[in-house]
Every structure is written in structure tokens, then in C-alpha cells.
Amino acid sequence: MSAYPVFSPASSLAQPITDLTRLTFWLGLGVFLIVALVLIYFMWRYRHRGADGEPGQVFGNTTDEVSWIVAAALLVAFLLFMTVRVAAASSPATDTRTPDIYVVAHQWYWEFRTPDGAASSGELVIPAGQRVLLDLTSTDVIHDFSAPQLARKIDVIPGQHNRLWIEAAQPGTFSGVCNEFCGPEHAWMRFVVIAEPLAQYRATQAAQAAAAASPNASNAAAARGAEVFGRVQCGACHQVRGQPSAFPHTGAVGPDLTHFASRRILAGGVLTNTPEHLRQWLRHTQEVKPGARMPTLPLSESEISDLSTYLEALK
């Protein structure tokens, strides 16, 4: 990952924007430097030298005025021309086909679903070298989907389905973030985009679409964890596909946890997904992510240990 994602595009969609950004920045810097240097030169050249009387009174010059208006207008016309060209290349029309991936934004995590039933949170997997069409909507407030190395950003609005092309030219991992203020945990609504070679992508998707396996009989801690999961009614908000839940799943309130252990980030990017971090999250939910919709649950240390063993076994 580069320090300046805007200047390290990894996609034929982001590349033209980067080129235009560089061009505009150079032009802007040129205009700024001209103004600043002329100002500094005038301040030095025409400084008051202690002479009495007033300098010559110049009231203006229409030719000069018209010349710089024309120059500015030409610059604007050029930028406008470039804008039209680049916009068409970086945000192509989208209403010709059904979307590949459905993106649902929540306070405060990203849900990614494929038509074949795979669901992930915080982790968008796409095939490398292909344009992928996203359909984006929100369940609560306005969010914004931004993965600057791969695509333009677009708002994610409740009741509205925006569409966005995204593409990664090569396999790799790219960071993304919510860019529209969406409440207290706007800061922790990050995601990663993982671009995989096509064959690997198909395998990953098939695995992700499958239901979760029950805890191995030899893993007693995981079995106890599954029991805790049911007893404290994690299923009221979270779904684990293929697992019995003591509570009927009421909808996508919290992230789908079916293949939780395969994910890299936890809780919208506050933490990386390791067993220690997961235990820290379960122990101090509201301190780790103040304002998160998940409360700090009154769990004993052994329950936390079992629950994390169970969740980390959901490969």
C-alpha cells in the first residue's frame, strides 16, 4: 500500500483520475506561484522609499483586464475538456447489467454480499483484472464508499441504489474507508479490498458461500463457545449460516459471522483479527469502539475464552 493512494492507482478506472489530478495540481501550482512571486516582487520593487508625494495614479487598463480574463477562460476551457474526457473513462455507465456484488453500509461496518449467498463484513474480495459492478445501499444513514486506488468514491444512501465500477488490475490488498460523516464511529468504518486471481477468487467465493461447519467434536472449548453464543443471544444481531441459533435471526443488525476466522480486520478496522484482539473486543467492546451498536457483554473470562475459540474456528 502506498502512502498516497490517490497517486498510486491500481486500476484502469483510477489511472485517468490520477493523471488529471497531477495535471491540475501542476497548473494550479503554476498559477499560485505566479501570483505569489509577482506579489513578492511588487512588494520589494515598489516598496516605499521615503520619497515625498504620491506615485503616478493609474486607474486601470481595459486591455490588460481583457487579456487576463481571456487567459483564465482558456485555462478553464482546457480543464473542462479534460474533465469531460476523464469522467467518461473513470465512471463508465452502469445500467446495462446486473451487479456482481451488493454493498450494504451499516453504522459502522461494511457488508458485502454476492448473489450466490456469500457474505462478508469489512472485506471485499474481487477477481483481479476484471471490472466488477457494485450495487450500494445503506440501512441507516448516508455513508460513502471510497477505495481510491481502485475506483472513484460514491455515497451510499438509504433507499437509493448507487452503482459503481471497481477494478484492480493486479492481485493485491487495498484499503478502503467510509468518507461521509455517519456518526460517532465514522472513524472506524474501514474495509479492505482483496483482489485475487480469477481461479482463486472462484474457490474463495465457493468457500464463503458455504455454510459454517459445526465445531469439531474434539474441540471442547469451541463447543462451549457455541453454547455461549446461543445463550447470550449473539444471534439476535449476528448470523452464522448453518448453525443453530437460540434466537431467530432478525436481520442484518450486526456483521454476518459465518466465516469470521478468515477475515483480516475486526470491528471496522479498529483491530486486526487475532484471538487476542477478539478477546479484547469481547471484554471491552465499548472502550475499543465507543458508541458501537454492540454493547459490552457481561461475560466471564472463561466464557470470553470459549467464545473466541468458537469464532476463531469459523474458517
Place this chain on the structure above:
Amino acid sequence: MSQRAPAFPNTPARRRPSAVWKVLTSTDHKSIGLTYMGVAAVFLVLGGLEALVMRLQLAVPGNRLLAGETYDRFLTMHGTTMIFFVLLPLLLGFTNYLLPLQIGARDMAFPRMNAFSLWLLVGGGLLLYLSPFTGAPSQGWFSYAPLSETPFTPQRGVDLWSAALIVGGYGTTLTAVNVLVTGARLRMRGMLYKRLPMFAWMSWINGFIILFALPCLTAVLLMLEVDRLLGAGLFTRGDPVLWQHYFWLFGHPEIYLLILPAWGLISEIIPVFSRKPIFGYEFVAWSTVAIAFLSFAVYAHHMFAVGLGWPVELAFGTTSMLIAIPTGIKVFNWLATMWKGSVRYTLPMLYAAAFIVQFTFGGVSGVTFAVVPIDWQLTDTYYVVAHFHYVLFGGSLFAVLAGLHYLYPKFTGRFLDERLGRWGFWLNVIGFNGVFLVQHLLGLMGMPRRVYTYPDLPGWRALNLFSTVSGFVLGVGLLLLLINLVRSRTHGRPAGRDPWNGWTLEWLTDSPPKEGNFSLLPPLHSRRPLWDLKHPDDMDHLRPRRHDKNGHIREEERGHQ
């Protein structure tokens, strides 16, 4: 049995009203103008402290000082305070003080309404700062629906926040009416529109922007309250994006109404300190009119990420780029005014020069948002935060500080202390640029705006820490300015009527001017009545003219006398 005091002829019948009572009850435009500025100074301290606390929270990644919603409350209060209760009252203060003086009027057209407007604004500010007692608003000054609706932001503070802006907004709208009528009807004999001083021109045009922009805000705030208090669901069951259309139809002109009078001040200062008339008066004046119109036609460039569709985005991208042209005309003409002048570097001119550099930087970075695809990448990152602080702080507020140093002798009869003022100036320039220059880089690194914390990615920690430290340098600079303002009132060097050798009518009266402003006004034949008085052999309207090679009438250029 009480005895009446004997009525000596020289004894006042009643106790003289206290200074505070005079300020509270005055309908004099100068007193009202200064009260606006005093109120703004109080809110500047509040808003500035809020900013410093926010910068402390962001100094290092993962900081816990203001975790979560607390930071959002500071964010909301800071933005609302600075836009509505610092910059706006500062500019209304200058307009109130200066407009009647510059056009040779005794007062504003409606003095009592003027006082009413002031106290409505103060009332709005009080409402805003009462809101923390009912749960401070945390939805941001832009208050996007549906986040600002009850399910997501239940605290009552949001309703007080709305009420604060509605009440203050009514006051400001009334002020706009006052400014428009004053500028149209109370100009002295001979003060044609084409002879209006630049500040009067721009603050008068500003009246139109206020009059048409603020009702959009009032309307949308009422709609929000209909939702919040009556459950109408205009932005939830209706269209959440509708809020943004109304809000920015107010909000973008708002940016211009926060800078037009500031441009007016700069357009007064640069000529006086360069000893030359403003270059291209007509172009500077008409570009203001162009900006007033265009300011309403660019609003949707705040919404390029919404997905409005390419035709809409192209239209608003075009108008947003076009507005750079009249803005550029102003910058060019300020520079051309210095050309072949005799430039004096006292504090007003130093602030004006810093203004030009910083405002141009902010303007140029603004053009990058008009280039729609760049906006698709950079909107809602720290690049935007950097940009609009360059325009509103480095631009508008620095221009106001230039104006403050310029007009302080008129306000008080004394100069601001030059040495203390220079310390303040350099700390402000270094601090301001230190805070916000690096935020462009943070934006390019992908740091979203309005976040209370951020991951420890390469470069983020160092730049944020640098920004925070600079914030405190800036704080010290502004503190020195406040000390200077208070101290120079009694300790400053006496200034007299016309300390800068100015040309507009305000320099004709006493410093500070008495009630009624003028005892005698000179006949007015040109844009610079005081130049004419001081140079009876070289009056502007009697100046020999010649046609240049293009056939345009051109003032004759002469060397030093």
C-alpha cells in the same frame, strides 16, 4: 421625610447611563458594529478553544481524550460557532460600522431594526451554547439527514442548534434588508453607484446574497424540526438527499457572503497602502456581481459523490470553474494596484499580503474540486478541511484582521501597538500555515475528515502532530492580538482623524466618530473625495485623460511629483 436635592443648574438630573447600558440600548450603527465584533471575539475564543481540544485529540493516533461522540460535539460546535457566530458577525460588524460612513450617511436606514438584528444574533449564539445542557449536538454543522434525525441523534441539543440558527438567521436576513436599503437610499449627494467605495460595493452586493441564501437555511431547518418534533419523515421516508440540496443552496452562497466584505476591506487597504487607486474599479465591482449570481449556481459541487448523474455534475463543475474567473480578476487587480505604487508595510498591508497568498492558495485548491473526477477522489478527506480553512481562515479572517488593524484607529482614536502586532502577525502566519498546509497531504494520504481518530499509517502521526503543535502557535498569535486590542485602547499611540492618509469619507470624521457621523460633507465628484480635498490641483474628476492605442479612455500616467 425625604428631602429633594436642591436643583443646581449644573447637576445632571439623573445618573449617567453606564457604558454597558449604552451598548445594550444603542441604535447607533457604530456601536452596533463594534458590539458585533465584540460578540464575535467572545465566540472566536470559544470556537478556537474547541479547535485546540480537537487538535489535541488528533495529535496522536488512537488517542482517547475525546473518544467517539464527544469529538463530534466539539466538531459541531466549532463549525457552527466559526461560521455563524464568528465570521458572520465580524463581517456584519464591519458592514454596520463602515457602510454608512463610506456613503456619507448618518446611520443605517432602520437603526432600531439594526439593533434588533444584533440581539437576535446574540440570542442565537446563547441558544447554541445552551444546547450542551440538553445534550450537545453531534451531527456536524452541515447536519446531514438522516443522521440529524431523531433515531440517529436523539439529543434535544440538535433542536436548540436549529433554533439558534433560525433565530440568528432572521437577524442576519433583517440586516441584509437594512444594508440594501441603506446602500440604495442613503448615499450622499453625488455618491453614484459608480463612485461607491469598494467596501461599500461589496457589502451592498453581499446584502443580496444574504437575502436570497439565508431563507433556504431557515426553510430546511424548519423542515428538519418538522421531522424531529412532529415525525413527518421528510428526509427519512422522503428523500435524504433533499436536505443537501437545500443546505448547500444556502451553504455555498454562505461561503461567498463570508468573504465578499473581506474582499471589500482588502480592496480598501491595498490602494491606500500602495498610494494608488484600485486598478480596474469597474472590473472589481462587476466581478462581484458575477460572483453573487454564480454563487447560487455552483452549490451542487458539494454533492459530486452523491451520484446525481453526470449531466448534473458536468453543469455544476462548469459553473464552479467559471467562478474562478471573476475571483481571479480580483486577485489580478489587487496585484496591479501595487504595480508602480509606493507600498508601505504597516500591519494592515502585511495582513493583506498574507491574505492574497493564502486566499490564492485556497482558491486554486478549490478549482481542483470543480474538476469533477478529482472531487470524486478528494471530497470528504482532509484535503477539503485544508482547502476551506485556507479560504475562510487564511482568506476571510486574515482580511478581517487586516481590516481590524486598518480601522482600529477609527474605532478608538488610537493605533494598535506595532511591535506586539508584528509578533502576532508572524505567529498567526506561521501557525495558520503550519496547521493547514500539511492537512492537504493528509487528505491525499486518504485521511477522512470528521474522524475522531485514525490508524497509525505511515506519515499520519507526524503530520497530525505537526498540525496540532502549529495550532497552539496560532493560538498564541491570536491571543497576542486580543491583548493588543484591549491594551491599545488605553495605551495606544493617538491616531487622529486620518492616520493612513485615506481617501474615503470615513477618514473625514473624528476618531471615533460622534453620533451622526459628519458635521460637514464636502461636495463629491469622484470615487476619492479626500484625495480631491488634499490635491485641489489634481482632482480625480479634473484629471486630464487621453485615449490609449486601443481607443479606450485611460488615465494619464505621471511620474513622482
